Amino acid sequence: MLSASLITIPAVMLAALLLLPASSRAEYFGVGIHVGAHHNVGNLDSYDPTMQIKPQTDILVGCAFKTNLKFFFIRAGIDTTFLFTKGEVLEPSTNGDTTAEYRIQYSQVPCFAGLNFPVQDIGEFYMGGGIAYLLATGSVKHGTKEDISASALGYGFLCGMQLNITSFIKLYMEWEYIDARSKPMMATQPSVSTWKNMYVDFTGHRMLIGAMYYLL
Amino acid sequence: MKKISLLLFLFLFGAAPLAAGTANYSMGFSAGIMPSYGGNLYSTTQAIVFDSNTGVDGINKSLSGFNTKEVQRLFGISCGVDFKAVFFDYFLLRVGGNYSMSVYGGEGKGMFDDAGTETVLKCGYSMTSYDVPLTLGLVIPFWKDVKISFSCGLAYAYGQYKNDFEWAAGERKGSFSGWALPLVLMLEGEYFIGEKFALKTTLAYYKGATETIKDGTSSDTTGLAGAGAVDFAKIDFTGYRFSLGISYYFYSI
Numbered sequence: 001m002l003s004a005s006l007i008t009i010p011a012v013m014l015a016a017l018l019l020l021p022a023s024s025r026a027e028y029f030g031v032g033i034h035v036g037a038h039h040n041v042g043n044l045d046s047y048d049p050t051m052q053i054k055p056q057t058d059i060l061v062g063c064a065f066k067t068n069l070k071f072f073f074i075r076a077g078i079d080t081t082f083l084f085t086k087g088e089v090l091e092p093s094t095n096g097d098t099t100a101e102y103r104i105q106y107s108q109v110p111c112f113a114g115l116n117f118p119v120q121d122i123g124e125f126y127m128g129g130g131i132a133y134l135l136a137t138g139s140v141k142h143g144t145k146e147d148i149s150a151s152a153l154g155y156g157f158l159c160g161m162q163l164n165i166t167s168f169i170k171l172y173m174e175w176e177y178i179d180a181r182s183k184p185m186m187a188t189q190p191s192v193s194t195w196k197n198m199y200v201d202f203t204g205h206r207m208l209i210g211a212m213y214y215l216l
Numbered sequence: 217m218k219k220i221s222l223l224l225f226l227f228l229f230g231a232a233p234l235a236a237g238t239a240n241y242s243m244g245f246s247a248g249i250m251p252s253y254g255g256n257l258y259s260t261t262q263a264i265v266f267d268s269n270t271g272v273d274g275i276n277k278s279l280s281g282f283n284t285k286e287v288q289r290l291f292g293i294s295c296g297v298d299f300k301a302v303f304f305d306y307f308l309l310r311v312g313g314n315y316s317m318s319v320y321g322g323e324g325k326g327m328f329d330d331a332g333t334e335t336v337l338k339c340g341y342s343m344t345s346y347d348v349p350l351t352l353g354l355v356i357p358f359w360k361d362v363k364i365s366f367s368c369g370l371a372y373a374y375g376q377y378k379n380d381f382e383w384a385a386g387e388r389k390g391s392f393s394g395w396a397l398p399l400v401l402m403l404e405g406e407y408f409i410g411e412k413f414a415l416k417t418t419l420a421y422y423k424g425a426t427e428t429i430k431d432g433t434s435s436d437t438t439g440l441a442g443a444g445a446v447d448f449a450k451i452d453f454t455g456y457r458f459s460l461g462i463s464y465y466f467y468s469i
Contacts, residue, residue, distance in 0.1 A: 046256075047270065071407045071415060095269060115417045115460070117362040117405045125364060127405050127417040129249055129458035155251040155291060157419060157458040159403070177456060179251035183286040184278050192267065193334060195279040195327050203252075 029067050032172060034210025036060040036079075042087055042104050043201040050094040056087030056104060060206055064172075073116045073126055075158060079206075080107040083138075096191040097198075098142040104200060106136035110178065112158040123163040123170065131155055132178045134202045142188045150200040154180020168214050176206040241466045242300045246418060248459025253292030253318050254343040254377060255425075255452035261388055265444035266328040266337060266381060275326040275339055287324030287339050292316050294457060308353045308365050310402070316457075317344045330383065330440070338382040345375035345453065349400045349420070360469055363406040363414070371400045371422060375451040386439020390431040390447035398424025398453045411468040418459045425452040 040055035062079030087102045114128020136150045156178035162170040180203060184196040256271035268274030278284040296314030303309070322341035327334055353367025374395040381388045401421045406414035431447035 047273065049270070071409070115405060115407055115415055117358070117364060117407055119358045119362065125362075125405060127403070127419060127458075129460075155249060157456060159419065179289075179456075181273065181289070184276050193277075193279070193327075193329060195277040195334060197274070197277050199273070199276060201273075 028214040029216045030065070030170070030212040030214040032064040032066065032210045032212030034062055034064060034172070034174070034208040036062075036206050036208035037084070038081060038204055038206045040204055041081070041106075042102055043203055044087060044089065044099065044102065046203075047198070047201055048093045048095060048097050051089050051097070051099070052091030054085075054088040054090055056102065057084045058082060058105065059084045060208065062208075064210065064212065066212065068116055071116050072113070073128065074111070074113050075126075075128065075160075076109070076111040078107070078109055081105050096189045098190060099140060099188050099198065101141040102138065104136055104138040104148070106134050106200075106202060108132050108134045108178070108202075110156070110158075110176065114158070121164060123161065126160050126162070127158070129155075129157045132180065134178070134180055136182065136200045136202070140186060140188070140198065142186075143190075146186060148185055148200065150182035150185045152180040152182040152200070152202055154178045154202060162212065165211075170212045170214070172208075172210055172212055174208040176208060177204070178206070179203045238304055240302045240469065242302070242463045244298045244300070244416065244461050244463035245296070246298070246416065246459040246461025247293065247295040248418070248457055250292035250294060250316060250455055250457045251289075252455050253290040253316065254341070254375075255454055256289065257341050257343075257377065257379065257449075257452075259379060259390055259447045259449035261381070261390060261431075261444035261447040262379075265388070265440060266326075268326075272322070272339075272341060275337070276324070277327040279327060279334060282327060282334065282336055283325065284327060284336060285324040287326055287341075288321035290318035290322045290341060290343055291320040292318050292343070294459065296459075300463070302355055305357060306355050308351075308355045308367050310349070310351045310353070310367055312349050313346070314349070315346045318342050328383075330385070335383050340380040341378070343375060343377045343451070345373055345451070347371045347373035347398075347422075347453070349402070351400055351402050353402070357469070361408055363408075365404045365406075366402070367404075368399070368401045370397050371453075373398055373422070373424070373453045375426070375453065377449060377451045379447075383439070387436050388444050388447070389433045389436045390449065391433050392429040392431060392449050392451055394426035394429045394451055396424045396426040396451070396453060398422040406463055408469060412465045414463045414465070416461050416463050418457075418461065420457045420459075422453045422455060422457065424454060425450040
């Protein structure tokens, strides 16, 4: 899915760019790479507020595609995460949930649209809303260790800022918020029922920093 | 409401005599989205009767052989108007009015333990609200092209939240309405497409909920010997709102 997205997203954005009337055509199309972080992956304290947890933190690596159409922009990308610190349940749930430890890695394909606020030839601010598709793998230890697989569609927003280094290269920082939860994928309440109750909560803030090269 | 009307009146007419050189005024319209509208929609009936201590999040359960469907948190849309006064180019007073409603999510089938029997539970959630945010802040103008502003304040917010749980042997319904004064933080960017018109995006964060409200529906007592017929919940306005819109400035920038 992700490898297909890697080709499809920039291809669709470039095609849209070329099909637009010349008067409204993009000033430029950029490809960037970035690193970032996502703290409290899984939001287990929201999943079960009676737990005391040590939150999981993931490092995020990805690429971004940004098309500017005068004041309007579209920003898509592909990101993947790597475990930095695993999540641990320090004080167990009082609701019968036996989750003790979790490791969640995910990949996401976000797409945002919004407005650019250029600051002369220094750089620009931008702010947009959009959607993201997320796909998680990892493991949860609840008595036994069990592998997980989950996906979700989420909504969120993006605030960013770019600083011109040269006419083609810009540094960027972004604040990304995505709200998404998967369907239940694991049973972690054996004393209550065998039903699947645990879901992966992808909701949270991502901070990104990177460099973008403008092709057009 | 009288206080809000008075503030609005003072804002619109009290500031009018100020010279155009020291103040500018704008009126805008915007529409946007709200992920997780109403938060997790917790209520006591869900906690006590339906095994969910986290509202819509915990009501989602699935078991092989049972026909369940994921219940997603509410996705809301909102539209609103705003009036802004910018004093000495840098100081902002903003008042707005927004109407919001849930348009997606909140429907599905979860499960609960009905006296030892795992039972499918059909769930429905919906919410509507309006709010009047009043914020003060700073504006940074970038030449005559762009204005970025940050402001904070309070909103008067009134909401209505409904839930509905149906299973083979009974039904529970809850309806709640109430008001709160959530904290509001607002980041706004305006891109000027003329001397007086600007396109804008607004990112707002609301933090606050009503006091605990007693359910207004009392006819839902079938099944479970009437347990959970009276429900209690807060209406949660906490969350992010992103919107796009247009502003009209009364004087050229």
